[in-house]
Amino acid sequence: MEVAQKMMRDSGFHGTSMRDIAAAMNMEAASLYNHISGKEEILKSTCFGLAEKFQSGIDEVNDIYFNAVEKLQMAVKSHVQLLTENLDASFVFIHEWRNLNEPYRAEFVHLRDKYENAFRVILQNGEDEGLFKEVDYKFAVLTILSSMNWVVEWYKPDGGMTPVQIAEKLTDFILSGLKK
Amino acid sequence: MEVAQKMMRDSGFHGTSMRDIAAAMNMEAASLYNHISGKEEILKSTCFGLAEKFQSGIDEVNDIYFNAVEKLQMAVKSHVQLLTENLDASFVFIHEWRNLNEPYRAEFVHLRDKYENAFRVILQNGEDEGLFKEVDYKFAVLTILSSMNWVVEWYKPDGGMTPVQIAEKLTDFILSGLKK
DNA sequence: CCTACCGATCGGTAGG
DNA sequence: CCTACCGATCGGTAGG
Secondary structure (H helix, E strand, O other): OHHHHHHHHHHOOOOOOHHHHHHHOOOOHHHHOOOOOOHHHHHHHHHHHHHHHHHHHHHHHHHHOOOHHHHHHHHHHHHHHHHHHOHHHHHHHHHHHHHOOOOHHHHHHHHHHHHHHHHHHHHHHHHHOOOEOOOOHHHHHHHHHHHHHOHHHHOOOOOOOOHHHHHHHHHHHHHHOOEO | OHHHHHHHHHHOOOOOOHHHHHHHOOOOHHHHOOOOOOHHHHHHHHHHHHHHHHHHHHHHHHHHOOOHHHHHHHHHHHHHHHHHHOHHHHHHHHHHHHHOOOOHHHHHHHHHHHHHHHHHHHHHHHHHOOOEOOOOHHHHHHHHHHHHHOHHHHOOOOOOOOHHHHHHHHHHHHHHOOEO
16 A cells, blocks of 8 residues: 555556556556455545544544644644655545545545534634634635645655644644734 | 646546547547647646746736735735636646656746745745744745645635635735634 | 547456 | 456547
């Protein structure tokens, strides 16, 4: 799976053939079918496996923390850590889920909506607690998720920032913006 | 080109065949080659055409406006307007440029870096003018661009928000964040 | 703009 | 885990 995810990160789902994957593992393509049922299984297990991890992360945050600022901080941290710990898989998760066939594609979108909704609830809590401005939640959540997900585009494990530092900078940006 | 861009938005570059495009135009695949040199030309003209429009937009903003806050506002507005006016093309531009072959892929990345740099200069101006906090510019620019680009994922022309309203909300978010 | 076709490659299977 | 192979489809060309 890891080999396949890395190749799909570089070349996309359609741009990576079963023969490519097999060659990278010093096998013939036919041999792969003793381990997986088909090419789509790679995509399915990558997308749904990560979706579950992300959801578990935010569920845990909502169980443990009470203050909306804290919840947002920890939710961002959980998300960024999962992304950086599963870089290739996350890239595939973010970019290639569209290649899932129905009904899996619809199911994936459903899980995504559920995750977005958990963030929305945090923002609403924040407003109720008087900590956050009144904002368009749907819009704000999409903006937050996009800035988090973009991390997979440029993050390098040996770069200057740790996942925790990235999460902190992101949270600062989300909470306070650029203006002095 | 518009038909091809729309199909590639739905199915990706590799997921859209010349036969698919031809069928949507009531032609045979072979006939397409009287109009374009090959499949990659669709991707090239989409990606480089938009890259030039985005760059012109920010160059104009930098020529006309002086205050960094104004520049940022107008740069976001220009970006969002171009995105929403060319939704299918923008989607391909953002998601499918990786399928460009060299040397075009490298050239595209170069144009992208140039565009990012123009945003970075605006943020530096803002700090010099005492309007913006001291921040990690590279990080801030990537966050801003990601939140702008994500608009293509959910924007619907007949939805509740105009491009200008989206640009305003985004600018507010970028400048002031969520916290009260 | 079409018919007819090319070589290459795809995901996957049979059978061992 | 392999050899051998299937039908389908791909981007693209020749020639009209």
